[in-house]
Amino acid sequence: MEQAFTELIKTHQALIYKVCHVYANGDEARRDLFQEIVAQLWRAFPKYNTDQKWTTWAYRIALNVAITQWRKPEKVSLSYSGSFQIRLEQSLPDTPYDPTPDERLAALHAAIAQLSPAEKALILLYLDGLSYADIAQVTGITENNAGVKLNRIKAKLKTMLQHGKS
């Protein structure tokens, strides 16, 4: 069973990595969160029903660990805040600035880092391409509510990306 689990983790490590990337800052913290999520997945693995989608099952566990259990180290720095700040300064309204795709991506990471844990969970699931039904299953809210919230978060992120205001 352990070998099957290890293979599964290797195949789907990107999913866990995304959660770690959104909720933890710095390699050390991400590694710590990754270990905690893998350990929790392992504990829950015997009860995993293969009829269930692995993605929603794993996301439930990973988000539960990241939000409700894992405690961040006291002093953390936002990995993207520095570069984002430079972008913000360069893209003041009077001085139009056309960022490169990499810069836009970095700005998106920085903007996501400023969201609340609940908003992070929703946007993470959305960005990873989960349907509203799957998002509702993972978070426990209704599909309607998930849709409404996601539209708000997307608009908020858009504003942050355009004006650099949280």
Add this chain to the structure above:
Amino acid sequence: MESPEQIPGFDALQAQWRQSLEQQSGAADLADPAFLSTITRQKMQQQTSETLRRLQRNLLADVLAALALTAAGYFFQGYFGRHLPGIFWLGLAVFSVGYHVNLFFKLKKQEPAPDANLLDGLQMRITALEKLLGMYRRTGRLLAVLLFGALIYRALRSEGVLDEGPVALDRMQYLWLFVQTGIALLAAVGLEFCMKWYVDKLYGRHCRALVECRRELQEV
């Protein structure tokens, strides 16, 4: 259901975001066999979650504190030459330890299923944390009252009020008694404040963050 709002530029970033993190995760290879064979494997072998282990550590500290307080009470009464029966102290120690152990198992039972949805997980964690916070706050208040009572008792006894009554006191003794009452009050309030601060640091902030997260998810 509200239709997904297309935000030009932002939606285009979705694929880029996913691709970039998938590449990074491959490069980081956090799940490589060597890595899984060390720390992660150790964590996988542990039967309890990090939260429960933290709870176990706190429980141990609580039990030791309860026993230390009982022992302090026992010696304190000896200091004043008053002796309550040994069975009373034994009962108190058993009650304190039993109370903490019982609470621990109650909380363990409420440990949310790891694959519960986020809202249910939050709800159960908040309930457990609020129970713990309530217990610590009650303990803090009780300790403050006990400390106040012990200090007042000591003051009254040192002035001989317990033996001869207040009529035998002169003006200076009344003043000294008043000062000691003030000190006792300050000590009790200080103790409760410290306890509140400690509990808040231990669980309070985390609990408030979870409540806020639940509120955000629930609001429409």
